[in-house]
Amino acid sequence: MSQTSPLKRFFLILAWLIVALPLAWGVYQSVQRSIPLFSREVRIEPAK
């Protein structure tokens, strides 16, 4: 069962993009939030 027609190939790429783009957005958001973790400066929580 192999798929060769350009339309089917386009549909396959589209299907992967539909799921890959939101995942990539989620990864990007998490990486951005985690950047301060690797900075040298450590902010100490104020004592409660």
Next chain:
Amino acid sequence: MKILSREQTIAAPGFNRWLVPPAAIAVHMCIGEVYGFSVFNVPLTRVGPNWTIPMVGWIYSIALCMLGLAAAFFGKWVERSGPRKTIVASCACFCGGLLISALGVKLQSIWLLYLGYGVVGGIGLGLGYIAPVSTLMKWFPDRPGMATGMAIMGFGGGALIGAPLGVRLMDLFRSASSGGVAETFIVLAILYAVFMLFGAAIIRVPPAEWRPPGWKLPQQLTSRPRPAEIGVDQAWRTRQFWLLWIVLCMNVSAGIGILGQASKMCSDMFGVSAAVGGGFAGLLSIFNMGGRFFWSSVSDYTGRKVVYRIYFLFGAVLYCLIPWTQNIQNRILFVVVTALIISMYGGGFATIPAYLRDLFGTHQVGAIHGRLITAWSVAALIGPTLVNYISTAQIARGVAAAEAYNSTMYVMAGILGIGYLANRLVRPLAHQETDEVAR
């Protein structure tokens, strides 16, 4: 409806099997939102006059409990009905649960949230979790670990999308009179319905006896024995099923204890701000997601038993290293160690369907997987309770908050030791044993 039946989803000649993973990921990516539900906790406490964090926390707990129960009880129906009907049912429950929850917010009824997101949504989680997994293993008999790893990776990724999306939508809909939670639930329900129905539309099951071109049965290629093809009612009466139940339960208990407390643990151990702790939790989610695909794919080459041996032995060593990273106050090393641990936690989830397939065949592997998921529900109670109980007891005994987690890490290493022993005892199902349980 005929279009939803299993017969209607049998792939036509020329179908490309690589279309099935995006269908599975689309479904898992949506239901994985449950991992990010905590972003609604604080906004929900402002909805009702007496709503507290523990009250709101029950929504998540009920949902996870229902996930395990639904997967266990509806497993056989899922196998009978096929993936498309199951995904549509999952979509109706999960998105319907979000809509009921939106109504609960508008009416200030916490019980509607328990019913909506917790019970109805939780059933959607269970159905959606197991629906595409057995289909993928049938399409990829040559690489079942990689195939299930891709789907279950989507579940891990669900939190990465759901949490920031939920926050952004609440910001968008927030007004003087509303926190925007109800509107966010409605928009999420619509968005998730679109993605899940997309998955239902493109998923296909292979024709009977279909094999990838040029691929031969494993026993002709390797020394591994051919898996027996036995049903769920027989499988769960075997020793192998319960050993795998322990394997999953121990692996998840250890990992979920860290994941659930990641932000607070990082803040307590290294004195960083809550925002930095939150960033750490987000980073772990990436490794949770990546580990599902990586380790599960590795298991196709090493075998499942070997990869679980790595999770348990290497994992136990890593847990024992955490107190040392705290002692020397090396944050980067702490992040590396915990990230590896969480990658193996995710890997444990993703590898288990292929392990089941190796032992019981693909005949009713979805239903068997469903029953095994009850181990997750139990682990969700054991792991966080242990971490909370031990660290609280340590602080009560006068141990500094920064060092209160150290004993917990040794306990987690011990839990992994139990998992290692259970994994060691797993043997292929003997034909005689198969005959006995089938009687």
